[in-house]
Amino acid sequence: MNIEEYIAQLPAGAVRRRRNGSYTVVPRTRMGRLDADLLDAVNRAVREYGLGGVRLAANQRLMIDDVPESALKGVVEAVGLVGEDCPCAVQSCPGSVSCRRGLQDSMAMADRLEKVLASFEFPAKLKSSVSGCPMCCAEPMVRDVGLFGCKDGWTVAFGGNGGRRVRQGDVLAENVSEEEAFAVIRKVLAFYSENAKKKERTARFMERVGVDAARSAVL
Ligand code: SF4
Structure with missing residues (x-):
């Protein structure tokens, strides 16, 4: 499965391609809440893949920016994203x-x-x-x-x-x-x-x- 096919089978909006060729991964954060497991998972992913940190969007969603293609699957799997996104958050x-x-x-x-x-x-x-x-x-x-x-x-x-x-x-x-x-x-x-x-x-x-x-x- 190539990267486009991989993204296509994820929930809509879970991964966004950026102009510079990197990706933003959007973990599910219901009503702006992050529990301890998600905080741990996001922290581990950011450290393991040497990412710059995270950003909070205006709509209360957590964005993991500047994820290179080589790390995309690893970050998605680390934060347990699959099946957890909602386009109508x-x-x-x-x-x-x-x-x-x-x-x-x-x-x-x-x-x-x-x-x-x-x-x-x-x-x-x-x-x-x-x-x-x-x-x-x-x-x-x-x-x-x-x-x-x-x-x-x-x-x-x-x-x-x-x-x-x-x-x-x-x-x-x-x-x-x-x-x-x-x-x-x-x-x-x-x-x-x-x-x-x-x-x-x-x-x-x-x-x-x-x-x-x-x-x-x-x-
Ligand atoms: S709308 Fe503002 S002031 Fe009212 S309950 Fe919500 S946060 Fe509090």
């Missing part, structure tokens, strides 16, 4: 687990959201995040799917984008229970998946179809 703030302002458990919500997202096929890249209170530190209002906790439940936003054409997500539900929030999310994702054009991100989709159409779809 959800960003989360610490929430009520460890933030004194936290009103809801954003990490548990993000974990559940990630599983829901994995059951869909989307026409374009989809980013999402969950915050434990209206301070919105994980920036859910500028994500395709955004959730933030309130005193009495959750607010659900859809169609946000933090890129060059910034768009604030449309609020589809406020102060709803966890179950109600997921019912709304499933419906709006189904509506988006069925009606969006290929490669149309949710922000452009919402501008095209209008928030009323999305609200009707989730009612």
